[in-house]
Amino acid sequence: MRHSCIFPFALPHSTTKDTTVNGHFVKENTLVFVNLWSLSREPEVFPEPEAFNPMRFLNETCTQVDRSKADLVLPFGAGKRRCPGEALAKVEIFLFLSVLLQSCRFSVVPGQAPPKVDSKYGLTLKPLDFQVIVSKREVL
Numbered sequence: 001m002r003h004s005c006i007f008p009f010a011l012p013h014s015t016t017k018d019t020t021v022n023g024h025f026v027k028e029n030t031l032v033f034v035n036l037w038s039l040s041r042e043p044e045v046f047p048e049p050e051a052f053n054p055m056r057f058l059n060e061t062c063t064q065v066d067r068s069k070a071d072l073v074l075p076f077g078a079g080k081r082r083c084p085g086e087a088l089a090k091v092e093i094f095l096f097l098s099v100l101l102q103s104c105r106f107s108v109v110p111g112q113a114p115p116k117v118d119s120k121y122g123l124t125l126k127p128l129d130f131q132v133i134v135s136k137r138e139v140l
Contacts, residue, residue, distance in 0.1 A: 001073060001075040002075070003040070003052070005040060005075040006124050007125075008035065008124075009036065009037070010033065010034045010036050012031050013033075014031055015027070015028055015030045015032060016028065034077065036077065040073060040075070056069065104134050106134055109131050109132065115130035115132065116130070
């Protein structure tokens with residue numbers, strides 16, 4: 001979820017009064033978008049942001065998830081306007097992926113390059129088209 005948020009610019013917001021953000025003046029009634037995509041790629045927060053590195057979310061002894069690091073991933077937005085379905089979505093994603101990984105084996109189509117972890121851009125980010133072989137996992 002850190003690597004590719006589905007809704008990269010969140011829902012548009014509007015300022016309710018003149019304000020200053022990081023030294024920049026923002027006039028009342030200005031349309032504002034939060035760039036969630038760039039937040040998840042900030043090199044100061046996520047060194048080597050394009051690399052898949054689950055270890056970045058573990059504590060120094062690599063024995064537990066460091067909540068302060070994990071909370072920096074914001075695919076559902078932040079603050080009062082964060083997605084109200086976040087808890088349900090996380091449970092559903094966990095169940096869906098758990099069943100797929102327990103039941104299926106995924107492999108690259110012979111002679112084809114492995115799928116790229118990249119997106120098609122639009123209002124939402126969608127994965128590039130790819131082909132894989134999905135077969136039933138052997139029960140031990």
